Amino acid sequence: MDAKFCAQDIIRCDLCKDRVVQMHCNLCPMNLCKDCVVEHISDVSKKHDVVPLALRRSKLVYPQCLTHSEENCEMHCEDCNILACSKCVISEKHKRHHFRCLQDLMNSKKESIEKERKRLKETVKSTFEDIATDIETQLAEIDGKYEKLASEVTTHGEEWHQEIDKVIQKNKEEINKMRNQHRDALNKHLNNIKKLVVDIKQSILETEDILQSIEVIKSLSYEINSEKFTKLPSKLIVMFPVFTGNNNQDQCSQLFGSLSPLSLIIEEHGYTMKTPDAVFCPPVKPLLDEPELITTIDTGSDRLFSVACLSDQEIWARGGDKIMKLYNLQGKLLKSIQTKSGNIPYDIAVTRSGDLVHTDPISRTVNIVKNKQIQEVIRLQGWKPYYVCSTSSDDLLVTMYSGENEHSKVVRCSGYTEKQTLQFDDKGKPLYPSGYLKCISENRNLDICVADRDAHAVVVVNQAGKLRFRYTGHPSTNKKSFYHFFNKKGSSNFDPRGITTDSQSQILTADGDNNCIHILDQDGQFLRYIDNCDLQSPFGLCVDTKDNLFVAEFRGRVKEIKYM
Known part of the structure; x- marks a missing residue:
């Protein structure tokens, strides 16, 4: 040959x-x-x-x-x-100009491209592949679940007389129709995810080709778009129909039973990007060198403690009286709601559906405002609720304190049901020392973050309640005031009052004694202070969907700050 x-x-x-x-x-x-x-x-x-x-x-x-x-x-x-x-370098046109070697520029750009390739290959691609696998698993389970549903209908139908056969057949046809709708919806969603995976793989190939290339212009002309694949797709949540039987044989066509409708829900933030411990993924939104004060809202209150975002244009605020107030960013009062008990609300939060929640330690209740009506969600015995936040799954996380035995805990509630209690670590020691000054927030990675003013620490546990870290302040020499940052004994006087988290899973906590905000990454590493916006005794914090920070100051002002 x-x-x-x-x-x-x-x-x-x-x-x-x-x-x-x-x-x-x-x-x-x-x-x-x-x-x-x-x-x-x-x-x-x-x-x-x-x-x-x-x-x-x-x-x-x-x-x-x-x-x-x-x-x-x-x-x-x-x-x-x-x-x-x-x-060109020695020509008159470029006289006294500054030049940089193209090889150095290329090397720097290739370092960025290598990070991009590594992020796409080790984090983004595997995340989208896992999403696709999850949808394939749902598809594999469809027939079994719908066959079980059809079996329930059949079993119930056998207990009835022959004249209800038409009703049974109609229900089965509805099941088959919904089965097809369910499969079609998941297949469409799966195809979209797989297309994105193909695009990610293509981007990886392109970056690998550039990294292998010796052509300078290829590296310099490559546009890095870190945000392109960072936004995860909407999550399709399907509520399987439920068959409800009825044993009353009068008017069989009406009383035989009915199927709940097929529910296809698109959840915009249903997926979470994987972040392997071994891979450092830089934040998509870098922190500003100098945070900017955007808006100052004067609530007229002589004491202000809590703030919660209803939208990017409206905020709830809670002061030292029994009235909770809704403002727009121009400072106009839009709505006022008085507590049902007449007591001062201790903390406020906004649920995913936009309802206002507040705690009432005196009546030992957690309350929700729906259609201008205040309803009790939780009534406690022996414990008092203080701080509250709404989670990504629309549960409530509530900090509680028992004054009698001086115990503190965090409770997760879904509706009227207590789902989880966080009180002790793996060694049986209290996660949170005695006291009730413990503001709470859930991070995007589902960590539970508590600003424990009693312990002068931010305490973070994972979703299962296992302690991840404690942050007790950062002894920076760059603080503006030595007096503010150290007490008379010369030790750090970290005073965490409010806490919130942003889209990058960064943790922000208000340090009241030092008139600043500490920003931490999701692993508790200090990133920077916000201390240049004339903050005066900051308390409550929240962020909107654009990652703008709202700070409630004790003297009645709310400040909107851009820091990313």
Whole structure:
């Protein structure tokens, strides 16, 4: 067999297509045999750099200068923001300009591209693949669940007389129709996810190709778009129909029973991006070097403790009286709600559906405002509720304190049901020391974050209640006031009052004694302070969907701050 057509053929000359390659032109680029080198370099319209094959790709390929066609650009003029050759550098046009080596620029850009490739390959791709696997699992379970549903209908129908056969058949037809709707919806959702996975894989291939390339312009022209695949798709939540039987045999067509409708819910933030511990994923939104004060709202209250975002344009505020007030960002009072008991609400929160929740330690209740009517959600015995937050699953997390035995705990409630209690760590020691000053928030990674003013610490546990870390302040030497930051004994006086989290899973806590906000990453690492917006005794915190921070100051003002 001719060696040229062998499956394991050696590299052949790109010019003659026959002889074995010994040389390589870095600038063209082409593989050449020795006999074809002379013919190749005879083309004087181009520059050539012919080297032995073993030395190929050893030199960078620089772009040709647009001004001096016989020269290659190896520098970048920082003042003009253009590529420059050696003649450009010494020309009058670029006199006293600052230049940077293109190789350094390329190396820096390739570092960013490598991070992008690593993020796509190790985090984003696997997250989307897991989402696709989850939907495939749901598809695999559809027949079994619907067959069980159909069996329930059949079993119930056997207990009835022959005249209800038509009713049974009608229900089965509805089941089949909903089964098809369910499968079609999931298949459509799955196809969209798989298309995104294909796009991610293509981006990975593109970044790998650039990282292997020696062409400078390829690296410089690549546009890094970290946010492109960061936004996760909407999650399709399907509520399986439930068959409800009726044993009253009068008017069988009406009383036999009915199926609940098929429920297809699109949940915008249903998925969470995986963040492997071994891989550092930089935040999509970097922190501003200098946070900006956007708006100041004067509530007129002489004491202000809590603030909660109803929307990006409206906020609830709770002061030292029994009235909870809704303001727009122009400071206009839109609505006032008085507590049903006449007691002062201790904390407020807004549910995912937009309902206002408040705690009442005196009556030992947690209350919700629906259609201007206040309803009790929880009434306690022996414990008093103080701080509250609404979770991504629309549960309520409530901090509670028992004054009699001086115990503190966090309780997760769903409707009127207590689902989880967090009180002790793995060694049986209290997670939260005695006291009731414990503001609470749920992070995007489902961690439960408590600003424990009694312990001078931020205490963070995971969804299962296992302690992740305690943050007790950051002894920074960059604080503006030595007096504010240290007490008389010279020890750190961290005073965490309010707490909230943002879209990057960053934790923000108000430090009342030091008139600043601490920003931590999701693992408790200090990132920076917000202390330049003339904050005065900050208490409650919340963030809107744009990651703008709202700070309730004790003297009655709410400040909106842009920090990302």
